[in-house]
Amino acid sequence: MEIGPILSSLRRNKVGATLIALQVALTIGVLCNALFIIEQQTALSRAPSGVADEANVFLVANRWIKSTTDLEGLMRSDLAALRALPQVADVTVSPVQPLGGRGMGMGISLHAERRGSGSLTAVFPVDDHALNTLGLKLIAGRNFRPDEVLVSHNLRDFYSSWGVLIVTRQLARALDAEGNVLGRKVTLAPMGITATIVGIVDRLATGQFSADSAIAQNSILAPLLWIDTDCFYIVRARPGQLASGERAARAALNDISRQRTIADMQSLADARHDFYRGARGEALLMGVICAILLGITALGIVGLTSYWVSQRRRQIGIRRALGATAANILRYFQTENLLIVGAGSALGVILGITGNLWLVRSMALERLPAHYLLVGTLVVLALGQVAVLWPAARAAAVPPAIAARGP
Amino acid sequence: MFGYYVGLALRGLRRNIALTALMVIAIGVGIGALMTMLTIFRAASGDPIPEKSARLFAPQIDNIGPRPNAPQSGDRLPLFLTYLDVTAWMHAHAAVRQAAMYPTTFSITPPDPDRNPIVAYGLATYGDFFPMFDVPFRYGGPWTGRDDDRHAAVVVLTQALNERLFSGTDSVGRTLSIGDQPYRIIGVLAKWHPSPRFYNPGGFSFSVDDQLFVPFTRAIDEQRVTYMNLTCDRASGIRNWEAMLLSNCIWMRFWVELPTARDVANYRAFLRNYAADQQRSGRFPWAPHVALRSVTQWLSYNHIVPPAVDTLTGVSFAVLAVCILNAIGVMLASVMTRAGAVGVRRAMGATRAAIFAQCMVEAAVIGLAGAVLGLGLTRLGLVGCRAVLDRDLTVLTRLHGTDVLIAIAASLAATLLAGLYPTWRAMQVQPALQLKTL
Numbered sequence: 001m002e003i004g005p006i007l008s009s010l011r012r013n014k015v016g017a018t019l020i021a022l023q024v025a026l027t028i029g030v031l032c033n034a035l036f037i038i039e040q041q042t043a044l045s046r047a048p049s050g051v052a053d054e055a056n057v058f059l060v061a062n063r064w065i066k067s068t069t070d071l072e073g074l075m076r077s078d079l080a081a082l083r084a085l086p087q088v089a090d091v092t093v094s095p096v097q098p099l100g101g102r103g104m105g106m107g108i109s110l111h112a113e114r115r116g117s118g119s120l121t122a123v124f125p126v127d128d129h130a131l132n133t134l135g136l137k138l139i140a141g142r143n144f145r146p147d148e149v150l151v152s153h154n155l156r157d158f159y160s161s162w163g164v165l166i167v168t169r170q171l172a173r174a175l176d177a178e179g180n181v182l183g184r185k186v187t188l189a190p191m192g193i194t195a196t197i198v199g200i201v202d203r204l205a206t207g208q209f210s211a212d213s214a215i216a217q218n219s220i221l222a223p224l225l226w227i228d229t230d231c232f233y234i235v236r237a238r239p240g241q242l243a244s245g246e247r248a249a250r251a252a253l254n255d256i257s258r259q260r261t262i263a264d265m266q267s268l269a270d271a272r273h274d275f276y277r278g279a280r281g282e283a284l285l286m287g288v289i290c291a292i293l294l295g296i297t298a299l300g301i302v303g304l305t306s307y308w309v310s311q312r313r314r315q316i317g318i319r320r321a322l323g324a325t326a327a328n329i330l331r332y333f334q335t336e337n338l339l340i341v342g343a344g345s346a347l348g349v350i351l352g353i354t355g356n357l358w359l360v361r362s363m364a365l366e367r368l369p370a371h372y373l374l375v376g377t378l379v380v381l382a383l384g385q386v387a388v389l390w391p392a393a394r395a396a397a398v399p400p401a402i403a404a405r406g407p
Numbered sequence: 408m409f410g411y412y413v414g415l416a417l418r419g420l421r422r423n424i425a426l427t428a429l430m431v432i433a434i435g436v437g438i439g440a441l442m443t444m445l446t447i448f449r450a451a452s453g454d455p456i457p458e459k460s461a462r463l464f465a466p467q468i469d470n471i472g473p474r475p476n477a478p479q480s481g482d483r484l485p486l487f488l489t490y491l492d493v494t495a496w497m498h499a500h501a502a503v504r505q506a507a508m509y510p511t512t513f514s515i516t517p518p519d520p521d522r523n524p525i526v527a528y529g530l531a532t533y534g535d536f537f538p539m540f541d542v543p544f545r546y547g548g549p550w551t552g553r554d555d556d557r558h559a560a561v562v563v564l565t566q567a568l569n570e571r572l573f574s575g576t577d578s579v580g581r582t583l584s585i586g587d588q589p590y591r592i593i594g595v596l597a598k599w600h601p602s603p604r605f606y607n608p609g610g611f612s613f614s615v616d617d618q619l620f621v622p623f624t625r626a627i628d629e630q631r632v633t634y635m636n637l638t639c640d641r642a643s644g645i646r647n648w649e650a651m652l653l654s655n656c657i658w659m660r661f662w663v664e665l666p667t668a669r670d671v672a673n674y675r676a677f678l679r680n681y682a683a684d685q686q687r688s689g690r691f692p693w694a695p696h697v698a699l700r701s702v703t704q705w706l707s708y709n710h711i712v713p714p715a716v717d718t719l720t721g722v723s724f725a726v727l728a729v730c731i732l733n734a735i736g737v738m739l740a741s742v743m744t745r746a747g748a749v750g751v752r753r754a755m756g757a758t759r760a761a762i763f764a765q766c767m768v769e770a771a772v773i774g775l776a777g778a779v780l781g782l783g784l785t786r787l788g789l790v791g792c793r794a795v796l797d798r799d800l801t802v803l804t805r806l807h808g809t810d811v812l813i814a815i816a817a818s819l820a821a822t823l824l825a826g827l828y829p830t831w832r833a834m835q836v837q838p839a840l841q842l843k844t845l
């Protein structure tokens with residue numbers, strides 16, 4: 001291939017070639033980091049919650065107006081009424097919303113006496129219906145028995161032991177390297193509450209720790225019927241009966257008492273959609289920006305190559321007259337583009353790594369895996385080849401007769 | 408002369424519509440991307456109370472003590488305060504104005520018996536809150552220190568909540584049922600949306616405004632809990648409300664107004680003495696560790712600008728850079744294809760300065776066109792951002808009048824900068840050499 005002549009002609013168009021190479025470098029630098037962010041945010045928004053069939057579970061955010069009345073009695077009649085509905089499979093109650101941002105954070109450890117030995121955990125106070133309502137997969141041990149559920153009036157009741165606990169697999173591993181925790185006693189900080197682990201579920205997302213994958217599933221189910229002015233009734237509808245179940249639930253609750261507010265009901269699938277809105281939005285905006293960058297870079301290549309082609313029409317004509325085929329001319333411009341974009345890519349990889357280091361420092365992002373650099377570079381190289389096709393084809397169409405014309 | 412250059416520029420640009428369009432698109436897209444993110448970034452990082460931000464301070468105190476592996480913000484001071492500390496500071500009255508505060512939610516029974524109860528977000532605070540933050544009132548006014556002292560059941564509504572409950576009429580003096588307690592409405596705010604909501608960040612910093620304000624002392628009596636973080640670090644053995652008030656749990660904020668540098672120095676000394684007292688009494692048995700931050704210092708300490716906005720703003724600068732590089736290349740091509748015309752002008756006596764002026768006018772014309780396109784794209788971009796960004800941020804996606812000027816200035820700066828090298832090349836055109844080829 002005629003690299004020599006290409007280089008010598010590039011030397012005459014130093015500025016134009018440098019401009020394209022710089023564009024390519026910046027594009028690759030942004031592209032590989034953006035792809036990485038997109039991949040991470042998308043993975044985050046699809047992280048499993050552990051809840052089976054989220055679209056059939058809905059949340060009723062209930063709040064009592066009068067705090068003085070018999071809240072426990074009211075809550076028990078609410079639960080009974082909801083469970084009696086034909087559209088409803090099962091119901092549990094918790095002060096913490098699954099797939100929500102807030103929760104109760106505590107420290108948990110098998111060895112309370114050893115400082116810093118434990119892990120962070122998100123506590124879901126629930127009754128014995130939680131496993132069935134949420135459809136959590138029990139991989140070892142057992143569910144709570146009804147008689148193990150303690151009645152807890154928010155801060156007013158204090159139990160030094162919760163008796164039993166269910167943990168997730170991730171938390172079991174965090175507590176014990178083998179995940180060997182069934183039947184063992186844990187201590188919860190800061191209050192020093194103790195409990196024995198009786199069950200392990202496959203997954204249950206914490207919500208509040210979702211940004212950190214190492215603790216995103218560190219949840220526990222605590223056997224507490226949590227009595228407070230605010231609570232979430234978590235309702236699993238029978239398949240396909242979500243909407244009618246929501247209507248029936250609202251009517252049933254209002255029949256018991258109107259001294260309450262019930263926020264708009266929401267399925268867990270909708271809650272997930274809301275919860276990860278920011279992550280999805282960032283991924284989408286990054287995608288749009290990448291598309292814009294690629295488009296602009298491609299336009300730049302088309303523009304400058306067209307200009308070069310029009311500048312070199314006579315030379316092209318002479319080459320054609322001397323026996324070069326149209327394919328030779330096409331390949332000339334393609335090779336030229338490959339050289340320029342290739343040079344830009346080398347700089348782009350450096351920019352990509354620099355950009356990633358900045359993100360690692362300022363946003364606590366992870367280090368960029370090498371294959372993102374490779375993909376970014378390949379995409380831009382391919383883009384260059386596509387962009388150069390049209391001007392190169394115009395060059396190849398220059399008739400040899402041009403060479404015979406003046407000056 | 409200027410009019411002639413503009414005419415020349417327009418004619419020159421029209422000669423190669425494709426290249427001209429390419430330049431305008433490149434600049435327009437670059438400006439659009441930058442302005443979209445800059446609008447959000449500026450709103451997220453702006454000074455919410457510019458006329459007073461240097462006189463308002465948030466104190467902090469270390470209630471945890473030195474910990475070997477604590478990955479907290481720089482000086483590892485907690486962002487919230489204990490009930491004990493804020494009440495002690497309220498009683499000390501060491502600043503011109505001071506207010507402790509925490510966010511809580513309220514059930515309100517609307518005056519209209521047919522309507523269902525509603526939940527409202529609000530703040531439990533002290534009467535000084537309103538004059539300290541220059542909060543404007545539509546009807547009535549703030550409650551007084553006396554109301555604070557006697558734990559009065561009074562409430563200040565925002566304009567929005569007053570609109571919702573009383574259709575915007577003057578509701579001062581009426582009674583509102585909050586929880587099951589009757590509260591007397593003492594004031595209704597005029598429009599007030601500091602953004603970011605500096606006095607109480609965490610939770611929603613931008614989107615959800617507080618809807619009502621009640622005396623802190625009253626809210627504590629009614630055992631109202633915070634709806635944001637309640638962090639308890641050490642074994643507190645909290646069994647009831649009284650135990651929680653006496654505990655080391657942090658869930659409060661505190662702001663003071665300190666008009667002069669002297670006041671600031673005095674308050675710092677007060678805080679240090681307070682911490683030293685705690686050390687002596689054994690409550691915080693470590694060396695005094697306190698801070699006093701102004702509004703702007705507090706906002707940057709709290710990282711109020713979300714990391715996603717930071718990243719996207721950085722990336723949009725890269726987009727603009729690519730667009731400028733692009734425009735330089737295309738402008739170069741556009742100028743050089745017309746080297747012959749430049750040669751003729753030079754041969755007929757145009758000076759290099761005249762060629763310079765002509766090319767710069769041409770660049771400016773492209774810049775203006777790019778700004779118009781860019782503003783259109785910015786509006787489009789903001790609509791897109793509103794649709795996909797985190798709900799807390801969507802209120803920031805508004806274009807202001809000054810943004811138009813910024814866009815035009817940025818666009819002109821970008822094209823003039825991009826035009827410098829092609830212009831210099833045009834100035835180098837040798838009259839004779841070009842005439843020969845014609």
